[in-house]
Amino acid sequence: MQRKMLAGALVLALSAVSSACDEKLSDVTGPTPNLQPTLSSIQRDIFSSTDASGRLACTQCHSDAGGRTPSGGLNLREGVAFAGLVGIASRGKPGAVRVIAGDPDNSYLIHKLETRSDIVGVRMPRGNGPFLTPGQMLVLRRWIALGARND
Amino acid sequence: MNRVRIVLLVLVAVIGAAWPSPGWAQTRAAPVDDIDLDLVPMQPDFSLVTLPTTLRLPRYKSAFRVTHRFGRPLAEGSFGSLAEDLFGLDSGAQIGLEYRFGLMRGLQVGLHRTSDRTIEFFGERDIWQERDGHPVSIAAVAMIDGTNNFKDSYTPALGAVVSRTLAPLGTVYIEPIWVNNSNPLPSELSDDNDSVLLGIGTRLRVRPTVYVVAEIIPRITGHNPGANQAAFAIEKRAGGHSFQLNFSNAFGTTIGQIARGGTSNDDWYMGFNISRKFY
Numbered sequence: 001m002q003r004k005m006l007a008g009a010l011v012l013a014l015s016a017v018s019s020a021c022d023e024k025l026s027d028v029t030g031p032t033p034n035l036q037p038t039l040s041s042i043q044r045d046i047f048s049s050t051d052a053s054g055r056l057a058c059t060q061c062h063s064d065a066g067g068r069t070p071s072g073g074l075n076l077r078e079g080v081a082f083a084g085l086v087g088i089a090s091r092g093k094p095g096a097v098r099v100i101a102g103d104p105d106n107s108y109l110i111h112k113l114e115t116r117s118d119i120v121g122v123r124m125p126r127g128n129g130p131f132l133t134p135g136q137m138l139v140l141r142r143w144i145a146l147g148a149r150n151d
Numbered sequence: 152m153n154r155v156r157i158v159l160l161v162l163v164a165v166i167g168a169a170w171p172s173p174g175w176a177q178t179r180a181a182p183v184d185d186i187d188l189d190l191v192p193m194q195p196d197f198s199l200v201t202l203p204t205t206l207r208l209p210r211y212k213s214a215f216r217v218t219h220r221f222g223r224p225l226a227e228g229s230f231g232s233l234a235e236d237l238f239g240l241d242s243g244a245q246i247g248l249e250y251r252f253g254l255m256r257g258l259q260v261g262l263h264r265t266s267d268r269t270i271e272f273f274g275e276r277d278i279w280q281e282r283d284g285h286p287v288s289i290a291a292v293a294m295i296d297g298t299n300n301f302k303d304s305y306t307p308a309l310g311a312v313v314s315r316t317l318a319p320l321g322t323v324y325i326e327p328i329w330v331n332n333s334n335p336l337p338s339e340l341s342d343d344n345d346s347v348l349l350g351i352g353t354r355l356r357v358r359p360t361v362y363v364v365a366e367i368i369p370r371i372t373g374h375n376p377g378a379n380q381a382a383f384a385i386e387k388r389a390g391g392h393s394f395q396l397n398f399s400n401a402f403g404t405t406i407g408q409i410a411r412g413g414t415s416n417d418d419w420y421m422g423f424n425i426s427r428k429f430y
Contacts, residue, residue: 021305021332025339037339142340 028135031055037142038151039082046136047076055130072121074098082150085109093120101148104141113137185209186282187256188430192356193316196393196426197251197259199352199366200382201404202326205288205314207277208253212430218247218265220402220422227418238421245402263296263405271296271405281316288314292328296405306332306407310348319356324366326350333410334374346373346410354386362386364395368409377401377412384424395424 026033031052032045045051047058061071070076073091075084090096096108104110108119113132115123123131132140143149187209194206197214208214221239228236236242244266251261257277264270273294279285295307310328317323326349333346352366367381384397398421401413 021307022344023304023332023335023337025337028337028340138336138340 025139029139030133030135032136035136035139037139037146039143039149040151042140042143043076043078043081046132046140047081048078053130053133055132056125056127058125061126086148086150093118099144099148102145104144107144110137110141110144113140185256187253188212192359193318193322194314194354195362195388196354196386198424198426199324199354199364200384200395200397200399200424201380201409202324202350202352202366202368203273203275203290203292203312204322204324204354205277205280205290205312207257207280208251208259209430210253210256212428213250213252214426214428216247216249216251216263216424216426218249218263218404218422218424220245220399220404220420222402222420224418224420225398244422245404247404265404265408267298268300269296269298269405269408270301271407273406275312281314286315288312288316292326294406296407298407304332304335304407306330306405306410308406308410321353321355321362324350324352326352328406330373330406330410333407334376335411341374343374346370346375348410360388362388364397370410370412374410375412377414378416380409380413391428391430393424393426395426397422397424 025036029035032049035041035045047062050057050060058076059065062074062076064070064075064077075081085099086101088098090098090108093108096111097106098109099107110116111119112121112124114137115131125131187207191206194204197204197206197208198216201218221242221244223233223236223239223242225233225238227233233239247263247265249261249263251259251273253259258274260272260274262270262272271294273292275293276291277288278291279287279289281288290312292310292312293308295305297306298304308328308330310326313325314322328348328350330346330348332344334341334344338344347370348368349371350366350368353364355363357363362385363383364386365383367379369379378400380399380401380403382397382399384395386393386395398419399413400416400419401408402420403409403411403413
């Protein structure tokens with residue numbers, strides 16, 4: 001009887017511990033507290049919105065709204081961003097792929113946002129910042145690592 | 152924070168109440184008759200380098216420990232440069248202060264604070280002792296540490312310490328420990344938020360009061376960054392004091408720090424532990 005009570009108490013303790021101690025995602029994502037590692041969330045908080053830090057929305061340049069030509073041939077407007085990103089070759093750098101599902105380190109989108117030495121052109125967003133925060137980059141990387149799904 | 156306090160209470164309740172020590176009722180003698188007051192030459196201290204031992208702390212008695220890890224890797228620069236730096240003495244350090252108290256017979260609790268502002272609370276409940284005829288000694292341990300003076304990033308853990316004395320050689324230890332929230336990232340951004348450690352250690356008695364100590368703490372499953380923490384040391388006991396000169400590939404002394412692993416298998420640091428029993 002005592003062993004059953006002990007097992008029950010342990011299960012209770014483990015459950016309480018697991019749920020109590022995880023960090024909050026919103027503590028990491030800074031100016032976009034609702035950002036999640038899903039395309040719909042990234043579209044809403046990163047691609048389509050200027051955030052509280054003053055970082056410009058990607059769609060200010062990468063959009064066909066109003067009949068414009070998207071900068072670099074990359075259209076990040078809602079509904080078409082997935083088709084222009086995942087498995088699609090970069091127009092700026094031969095051989096580079098914008099997003100390689102499951103491989104954030106080799107996805108050119110990440111290189112452009114983190115200003116790797118191999119990029120063609122300038123770091124994104126264009127200008128002198130603000131750029132995506134390290135927490136926002138972690139979310140973007142996580143979406144790609146999870147398979148860059150159209151979710 | 153309130154939830155963490157509740158968790159802490161639950162852990163203490165589980166460890167403290169659920170395992171009445173064999174013979175506890177008939178051995179509630181006055182502390183002066185307590186067998187736990189006797190020196191155990193094969194197991195003279197409450198820790199190896201970082202891992203706990205099964206040594207019992209007598210009721211209402213206490214012990215103090217200082218942990219110190221110099222910040223300069225021993226392989227950095229020339230030997231002359233290292234000697235000029237007194238093997239890391241001039242390069243800063245991570246320091247820890249620890250105090251433990253025998254709350255009741257077979258139950259000790261304590262806290263450990265390191266200079267990176269991490270605070271760890273821990274408890275250890277004795278289950279078996281070899282001296283009672285069991286093949287091994289076993290203790291249950293529970294810990295929780297939090298960064299920023301226990302305000303952020305809580306890392307709780309539950310585990311067991313199993314020891315076997317190989318007199319007159321020394322004692323060997325196996326310590327399976329489950330560590331929750333070992334990954335400082337939110338679970339949405341990580342594959343694993345727990346680690347299971349398997350601490351393996353020994354304290355060998357090479358002279359009547361001199362010991363060689365070694366431990367390695369591989370993460371056998373779950374979050375597993377960096378290098379598995381390992382350390383070896385030489386230790387001198389002098390009455391209630393133990394002086395330990397150690398070499399390790401990490402600064403970790405709390406359970407969360409240990410679970411997050413060492414910096415590299417190539418970087419080794421000198422350090423020391425000094426402990427004092429107040430009985």
